Amino acid sequence: MKAVVYDDYGAVPAVTEVPAPACPPGGAVLEVRATGVCRSDWHAWRGHDPVPLPHVPGHEWAGVVAEVGADVTLWRPGDRVTVPFVCGCGTCAYCLAGDAQVCPRQTQPGFTGPGSFAERVAIHAADTNLVALPDSVDFVTAASLGCRFATAFRAVTAHGRVxxxxxxxxxxxxxxxxxxxxxxxxxxxxxxxxxxxxxxxxxxxxxxxxxxxxxxxxxxxxxxxxxxxxxxxxxxxxxxxxxxxxxxxxxxxxxxxxxxxxxxxxxxxxxxxxxxxxxxxxxxTHGLAAAGYPPLLAMIADGTLRPELLVGKVIGLDDAPAALAAMDHPPADAGMTVVALGADHGAAT
Structure with a gap:
């Protein structure tokens, strides 16, 4: 599959061919339809937040389930989903309480392993970590939630109690x-x-x-x-x-x-x-667990929240390396950049 890869901190990222991910036993492989370009990805690329090298960045994404592991019961190929940037193990007390965002055995695709600047990405514990997308929420909008909007939602509602x-x-x-x-x-x-x-x-x-x-x-x-x-x-x-x-x-x-x-x-x-x-x-505050997404998605589906207004531009995967490197400099505008993959990155029909 195609993916953006960098071999060292600060090295120029490049779109290249890499092996497609295998499906974990209780996990899933997703076809990425859209992924956000986030400053956290830039921090990792610059070495401020160590990651395994060589590395595929990207941790804000939405797409379609391509494959599920044998132990997965809630999902099937073709489901439209998004994923929190913190994925819980699914079995600890924190995950069972709905607080996977602080799971001691958490994984973070794009940080602890290969991320979503790629055509496919694998996650663990799919029944804990996948979030169903309403048909009215397109992939670009869902990817823009990522760590930014979802983190803000938990900060304002759960902790701030505004x-x-x-x-x-x-x-x-x-x-x-x-x-x-x-x-x-x-x-x-x-x-x-x-x-x-x-x-x-x-x-x-x-x-x-x-x-x-x-x-x-x-x-x-x-x-x-x-x-x-x-x-x-x-x-x-x-x-x-x-x-x-x-x-x-x-x-x-x-x-x-x-x-x-x-x-x-x-x-x-x-x-x-x-x-x-x-x-x-x-x-x-550390993101938003999958269990916390339903009220956020309901407010988006009914138009109360419009995160798509925060998207500045949509680019292709080939332009993602330059978009990541551009974060070395102050942004020219306040909009976020989203990478769209494939012909269909919109809502279900």
Whole structure:
């Protein structure tokens, strides 16, 4: 099959022929119809997040079941599906409780093994990890959920518990941040979006953010003033010591901070004196398990959420290496890129 491969960190990726994956006993092989190009893929390519080499990147995808293992009971070839970027083992206490996103034996295609910048990809524990796609949700839209929109959905709903009238601050308006803005607005929150790039702030405003703030050393104070005392919920969607601290400091008393952006540079100091004095809650968030997808997909199917609006361009597999390498530089726009494979990357007919 064709796949994008790089042999070393930072080496130019290339589309090449590789062996098609074998089907795991309790797993499945999927024909990839669409896959997102995510900054997490870039981090792995640059060596910030070690992966086995040579490597096939890609962890946000949707497609069609091509083959299932003998122990699989819920799926069959031809089913339209997507997959969380964290795949649980299916047998531990966390998976059985619906929390596969923190499975101790998790696999992550695109990180722990070959990913979805390929015509086919294999996953383990298909009955735990596959998610059925409604016919109204096309493959490009489903791939755009990936880690970005799905991570934002869990951050805003499960950890942030955002409700009507709550102030939601979003620090960093990339894929996760803009997704959080859209989800917060859909839930009736009053959103403050923060970024350093005007194009990102313009996109956040278009998605319904009530205020947009150019990030400065006084970002937290600005948000507290705009919101009359601080945000109810604040999300660091970028992942830096500065944005994490600003997210905590901008909260009102008994507010909730959610860390969605990866903090890859090591330990990050937070103002724990404020956390204690104001009884703040701090949550980490790590994707969305398959068990958490039904309410997200229902909101997409009925038009409450429109993640397709966050897709900037759709490219072919041959253009994926250049799209990955282009993340070395600031994006020209705030839209995400999705790779489409095959003639049919739309909804079922």
């Amino acid at each position: 409700g009507t009238g709550d102030w939601l601050a979003v620090h960093g308006c990339g894929g996760v941040g803009l997704s959080a803005v859209m989800i917060g607005v859909a839930l009736g929150a009053r959103v403050v979006a923060v970024d350093i790039a005007a194009v990102a702030l313009d996109r956040a405003r278009a998605l319904g953010a009530e205020h947009v703030v150019a990030a400065t050393a006084d970002t937290a104070a600005t948000i507290r003033e705009l919101t009359g005392g601080g945000a109810t919920v604040s999300i660091d969607a970028l992942g830096s010591p500065r944005t994490a601290a600003a997210s905590v400091r901008c909260l009102r008393r008994r507010g909730r901070h959610v860390q969605a952006g990866l903090l890859l540079a090591g330990p990050t100091p937070l103002p724990m004196d404020v956390v204690v004095a104001h009884e703040l809650a701090i949550h980490g």
